[in-house]
Amino acid sequence: MWRALIPLAIAFLWPLAPVFAAELSVKVGVLKVEHEVQLPLSRLDLPPDDLGFAGAQLGIDDNNTTGRFLSHTYEMTTVSALPEDAEAALDKMIADGVQAVVLMARADEILALADHVAERDVILFNAQAEDDYLRTDECRANLLHMASSRAMKADGLAQFLVWKKWRKWFLIKGSHPVDEAWASALRRSAKRFGAKIVEERVYEDTGGSRRTDTGHVQVQKQMPVFTQRAKKHDVVIAADEAEVFGGHLPYHTWDARPVAGSAGLRPVGWHPGNEAWGATQYQRRFEKIAKRTVRTLDFQVWLALRVIGEGVTRTNSADPQTIKAYALGDEFELGIFKGTKVTFRRWNNQIRSPVLLAHDRMIVSVSPQREFLHKTSQLDTLGYDEPESNCKLNQ
Amino acid sequence: MRSRLTALTAATALTAFALPALANTIYVSNEKGNTITIIDSETLEVTGTIDAGARPRGITISPDGSELYVCASDDDTVNVFDTKTLKRKHTLPSGPDPELFILHPSGNPLYIANEDDNIVTVVDVKTRRVLAEIPVGVEPEGMGISPDGKIVVNTSETTNMAHFINTETFEIEQNVLVDQRPRYAHFTADGSRLYVSSEIGGTVAVIDPKAGEITKKIEFAVPGILPEALQPVGIKVTKDGKKVFVALGPANRVALINGETLEVEKYLLVGQRVWQLAFSPDQKFLYTTNGNSNDISVIDVEKEKVIKSIPVGEQPWGVVVSPN
Numbered sequence: 001m002w003r004a005l006i007p008l009a010i011a012f013l014w015p016l017a018p019v020f021a022a023e024l025s026v027k028v029g030v031l032k033v034e035h036e037v038q039l040p041l042s043r044l045d046l047p048p049d050d051l052g053f054a055g056a057q058l059g060i061d062d063n064n065t066t067g068r069f070l071s072h073t074y075e076m077t078t079v080s081a082l083p084e085d086a087e088a089a090l091d092k093m094i095a096d097g098v099q100a101v102v103l104m105a106r107a108d109e110i111l112a113l114a115d116h117v118a119e120r121d122v123i124l125f126n127a128q129a130e131d132d133y134l135r136t137d138e139c140r141a142n143l144l145h146m147a148s149s150r151a152m153k154a155d156g157l158a159q160f161l162v163w164k165k166w167r168k169w170f171l172i173k174g175s176h177p178v179d180e181a182w183a184s185a186l187r188r189s190a191k192r193f194g195a196k197i198v199e200e201r202v203y204e205d206t207g208g209s210r211r212t213d214t215g216h217v218q219v220q221k222q223m224p225v226f227t228q229r230a231k232k233h234d235v236v237i238a239a240d241e242a243e244v245f246g247g248h249l250p251y252h253t254w255d256a257r258p259v260a261g262s263a264g265l266r267p268v269g270w271h272p273g274n275e276a277w278g279a280t281q282y283q284r285r286f287e288k289i290a291k292r293t294v295r296t297l298d299f300q301v302w303l304a305l306r307v308i309g310e311g312v313t314r315t316n317s318a319d320p321q322t323i324k325a326y327a328l329g330d331e332f333e334l335g336i337f338k339g340t341k342v343t344f345r346r347w348n349n350q351i352r353s354p355v356l357l358a359h360d361r362m363i364v365s366v367s368p369q370r371e372f373l374h375k376t377s378q379l380d381t382l383g384y385d386e387p388e389s390n391c392k393l394n395q
Numbered sequence: 396m397r398s399r400l401t402a403l404t405a406a407t408a409l410t411a412f413a414l415p416a417l418a419n420t421i422y423v424s425n426e427k428g429n430t431i432t433i434i435d436s437e438t439l440e441v442t443g444t445i446d447a448g449a450r451p452r453g454i455t456i457s458p459d460g461s462e463l464y465v466c467a468s469d470d471d472t473v474n475v476f477d478t479k480t481l482k483r484k485h486t487l488p489s490g491p492d493p494e495l496f497i498l499h500p501s502g503n504p505l506y507i508a509n510e511d512d513n514i515v516t517v518v519d520v521k522t523r524r525v526l527a528e529i530p531v532g533v534e535p536e537g538m539g540i541s542p543d544g545k546i547v548v549n550t551s552e553t554t555n556m557a558h559f560i561n562t563e564t565f566e567i568e569q570n571v572l573v574d575q576r577p578r579y580a581h582f583t584a585d586g587s588r589l590y591v592s593s594e595i596g597g598t599v600a601v602i603d604p605k606a607g608e609i610t611k612k613i614e615f616a617v618p619g620i621l622p623e624a625l626q627p628v629g630i631k632v633t634k635d636g637k638k639v640f641v642a643l644g645p646a647n648r649v650a651l652i653n654g655e656t657l658e659v660e661k662y663l664l665v666g667q668r669v670w671q672l673a674f675s676p677d678q679k680f681l682y683t684t685n686g687n688s689n690d691i692s693v694i695d696v697e698k699e700k701v702i703k704s705i706p707v708g709e710q711p712w713g714v715v716v717s718p719n
Contacts, residue, residue, distance in 0.1 A: 062554075065533045282534075335575040
C-alpha cells in the first residue's frame with residue numbers, strides 16, 4: 001500500500017520546493033568513437049553495449065535530483081560514431097547547443113576533436129584515454145581529463161608493492177604499442193619508488209583466436225615454461241593492455257609468485273567490489289538502472305557529469321567557461337567514493353584521483369599509500385607532477 | 396536492568412559528585428560484529444552484548460527509555476528492542492539500507508534516511524506504518540530535528556545539501572548547499588543554530604535555520620595529520636550551546652569548538668576512526684565510537700579530557716545513552 005505514496009509524494013512536493021534561481025537548462029553530449037571490439041581473454045570481461053553510456057545516465061540522474069532543488073535541469077545527447085564521423089557528430093552536438101561533451105575515444109582522436117573545436121564555446125572531457133602525453137606535452141585548454149593516466153595507475157601499484165617490500169619485479173610485456181606504453185609507465189614507477197626490474201621479457205602476440213575449447217590445457221604447459229629461469233624476483237608484473245597473455249599468468253608462473261599489473265593485483269579507476277566511503281550506494285544506484293556492475297569507463301563518464309553538475313550547482317550558471325573556471329579554481333572539491341575529495345591539477349587539467357588496487361573480487365588497497373608524502377597534495381604522488389610536465393595551462 | 400540497581404547504588408556512593416542517583420545505560424552498535432554492547436555509565440563496565448541484526452549502524456532510544464531503535468542496514472529494517480528484557484519486540488518498515496535516523500522529541504514518529512532511494516521515510520513507531528516518503532537529494536544520510544519538532548533536516552551526501560523538511564506537511568521548505576559529503580546535522584538546544592558536518596569537504600557549516608544561510612564554516616587543522624584525514628562526522632552540542640564536539644573520523648580526534656566564538660579550542664585524542672558521539676543525560680560525559688580500534692572513548696566534558704576507553708564489539712558505529 002505505502003509504495004503507492006512515492007509517485008504522489010514526488011508529484012506534490014516538487015512544485016512546492018522553493019525556487020532559488022531562474023530556471024537553467026544544461027545540455028551535455030556524450031560521444032563514443034567506435035572501434036572494432038577486441039575480445040577479452042575472459043568472457044566475463046565482454047564489454048556491455050551501454051559501456052560508458054550507463055555511467056552517463058546515472059550522472060544525469062544524480063544531477064537532476066540535485067538540480068530540481070535549484071530549478072536546474074540536465075539533458076543528455078548520446079552518440080556512437082565511427083572514427084571518420086566523430087568530428088561531424090561533435091559539430092552537430094555543438095550546433096544543438098551542448099555546453100559540454102564527454103568523449104570516449106582514443107588519445108589521438110580526443111586530441112583531434114579538441115583541436116577541431118578549440119574556438120567553440122564548449123568544454124570537453126576525456127573519460128577514457130590514459131596516455132600520459134595528453135597530460136605532459138599535448139595538453140589542451142578545452143580538455144579536462146577524468147581518466148587516471150598510465151603513470152598514475154603504475155605509481156599507485158608501485159607504492160603498494162614497495163610498501164609490501166616486494167621490490168624485485170619480473171616484468172613481462174606484450175608486443176603491442178599499448179603494452180610498451182604501459183610497460184614504460186611501470187618502469188618509470190619502479191625507478192621512482194625504489195623497486196627494481198630484475199628481468200624483462202616480451203610475450204609475442206602470434207595472432208589466432210583469443211579463446212578455444214579446452215585452451216587451458218596448452219596454457220598450463222606454456223606459461224610455466226615461458227616464465228622459468230627468471231632472475232630472483234618478488235612479483236611478476238604483466239604489461240598486457242592488449243590482453244594476450246596476462247590473464248593466464250596467475251597460478252601458471254614457474255616460481256610461486258604473485259602477479260600484478262594487467263592481471264592479479266590491478267590498479268583500476270573503479271571496481272565493483274568497492275564498498276567504502278558510501279560506494280555501496282553509488283554501486284546500487286548504478287545497478288538499478290544498468291542491471292550490471294559499474295566499470296571504470298562508466299565511473300569516469302559519471303565523474304565528468306558530476307564535475308559539470310557541481311560547476312552548475314555552485315555557480316548557478318550553464319556557461320562552459322564559468323563551469324571550467326570553477327572546476328579548476330580554489331573552491332572546487334568533489335567526493336567520488338574513494339575516501340578523499342578530488343580537485344584538478346591546474347597545469348594539465350587532470351583530475352586528481354586515488355587509484356584502487358583490486359583483484360577479481362576485492363579491493364586490496366587504495367593508493368596513494370599514507371607513507372608517501374607530498375608538499376601540496378598526496379594525490380600528486382601519483383603520475384607526472386607539475387615540474388615533470390611540459391604543460392603550463394591556466395597560469 | 397533492575398537487578399543491577401543495588402550494585403549501581405553502591406558504585407555511585409563512592410563517587411563524591413554523583414548527584415543523579417541512578418546510572419544510565421550506554422548502547423553501542425557494532426557494525427561488523429552485528430551486536431550491541433551494553434555499558435553501565437557509572438562503572439563504565441560492559442554488562443552485556445546482544446545480537447542486533449545485520450550491520451547495525453544508527454541507534455536511538457525513546458524519550459522514556461523503554462524502546463531502543465537500531466538500523467539493521469543489511470536487513471533493510473529497523474529493529475526495536477525492549478530495554479527491560481533486551482529482547483527484540485518487532486521491526487519497523489524502514490525502506491532499504493537504513494543508516495541514520497532521528498526520533499521526534501515526543502518519541503514519535505521516526506525519520507529515516509534511505510540512501511539508495513533518495514528519500515526520507517517517516518515511520519509511526521506505534522502503528523509501525525509509513526506515514527510519508529519525502530524525495531530529497533542524492534544519498535540522504537544525516538538527520539537532525541529542531542527542538543520544537545517542527546523541522547527535520549536531512550543532509551544528502553552527493554547533492555551536498557541540507558534539506559529542511561516541515562514535519563507537519565512533509566514538504567521541503569528550504570535547501571542549503573554545504574561542502575562535500577554532509578554526514579550529520581545537529582540543532583542547538585534553543586533551535587537558533589544548526590551545525591552540519593561535511594566529511595569530504597572537511598568543514599562544519601554553522602547555519603542560521605531561519606534565514607537558511609551559512610553564517611560560518613569551521614575548518615580544522617592538526618599538526619602532523621594530513622588535511623584529507625580531517626573528516627568531520629558526528630556532532631554534539633551542550634545544552635547551553637557553549638561546547639560543540641565534532642568527531643573527526645580517521646584523524647582519531649574529537650574537536651572541541653567554542654560555541655560562542657566558533658573557534659576550535661582543542662583536539663582530544665580518542666580511538667581510531669571516530670564517527671558518532673553521545674552525551675550522558677547530565678552532559679557530564681561524552682562517549683565516542685571508534686570504529687577501527689573497536690572501543691569507545693569517554694570524555695569528561697567539564698575537564699575537556701579523555702578519561703577512559705572501553706573495548707566494545709567489532710567496528711563500533713553508533714552510540715546512545717538511556718535517559719533514565
